[in-house]
Amino acid sequence: MRTPIIAGNWKMNKTVDEALDLVRKLKESLKDVKDREIVVCPSFVALYAVAKEIEGSNIKLGAQNCYYEDNGAYTGEVSPVMLKDIGVEYVVIGHSERRSYFAESDDLVNKKAKALLKKGLKPIICVGESLEQREAGETENIVRKQVFRDLDGIEPYQLNDVVIAYEPIWAIGTGKTATSEEANRVISLIRDTIKEMYSEKEASVLRIQYGGSVKPENATELMTQSEIDGALVGGASLDAEAFEAIVKF
Numbered sequence: 001m002r003t004p005i006i007a008g009n010w011k012m013n014k015t016v017d018e019a020l021d022l023v024r025k026l027k028e029s030l031k032d033v034k035d036r037e038i039v040v041c042p043s044f045v046a047l048y049a050v051a052k053e054i055e056g057s058n059i060k061l062g063a064q065n066c067y068y069e070d071n072g073a074y075t076g077e078v079s080p081v082m083l084k085d086i087g088v089e090y091v092v093i094g095h096s097e098r099r100s101y102f103a104e105s106d107d108l109v110n111k112k113a114k115a116l117l118k119k120g121l122k123p124i125i126c127v128g129e130s131l132e133q134r135e136a137g138e139t140e141n142i143v144r145k146q147v148f149r150d151l152d153g154i155e156p157y158q159l160n161d162v163v164i165a166y167e168p169i170w171a172i173g174t175g176k177t178a179t180s181e182e183a184n185r186v187i188s189l190i191r192d193t194i195k196e197m198y199s200e201k202e203a204s205v206l207r208i209q210y211g212g213s214v215k216p217e218n219a220t221e222l223m224t225q226s227e228i229d230g231a232l233v234g235g236a237s238l239d240a241e242a243f244e245a246i247v248k249f
Ligand code: PEP
Pocket: 009, 167, 171, 172, 173, 174, 175, 211, 212, 213, 214, 232, 233, 234, 235, 236
């Protein structure tokens, strides 16, 4: 039985006060939720304040990125050690916005995933095809390649701490959603890829989220598909009521 995980990716939004205001509302409205994991991913500057605010609650803390070294001369970067120190549990890596605006490669995503796991943090690894790739019939090929490269060298026992987010790039922030059947089909293909790389056992426990314009109106339809284990939510996670409705699908 895979526990659904719903994570809110706040991206480059919210000041510290705004972040605290949002998380206080969520703490109250989601306090009785027990059968699914709830994660919020504020910007780096709000992480510490949000960490303090959610102490003792059922909301977990995620970061939106990290570097793979522990410390050193890497101006502007934040390490897994630093994130762990303030109570971060999950870290989103390989988000399509990082891959496209900041030229992050699968090799870099793989290094980050390994560094996070080594420090006891849990990567949420994003994969997904662009519209061009989809229209060229390359979805399967692209997603399989990303999974192979991003998980390269990760040991079977470490997969318990890995979450994959299937996010078709054309569905992110566009209001367009993959149909639930289509999302389920690609996620099933990701599970088959895990089976090929590891075994049936690992494939059956690894959690795979869907991401891309998830909103209260489509959450239940998507989240009740057999292979979909939760959602990575961008835009709708900035609104307390919308995120509450998605979590409570
Ligand atoms: C995301 O940023 O991971 C995302 C899925 O965004 P949105 O929900 O806004 O499409």
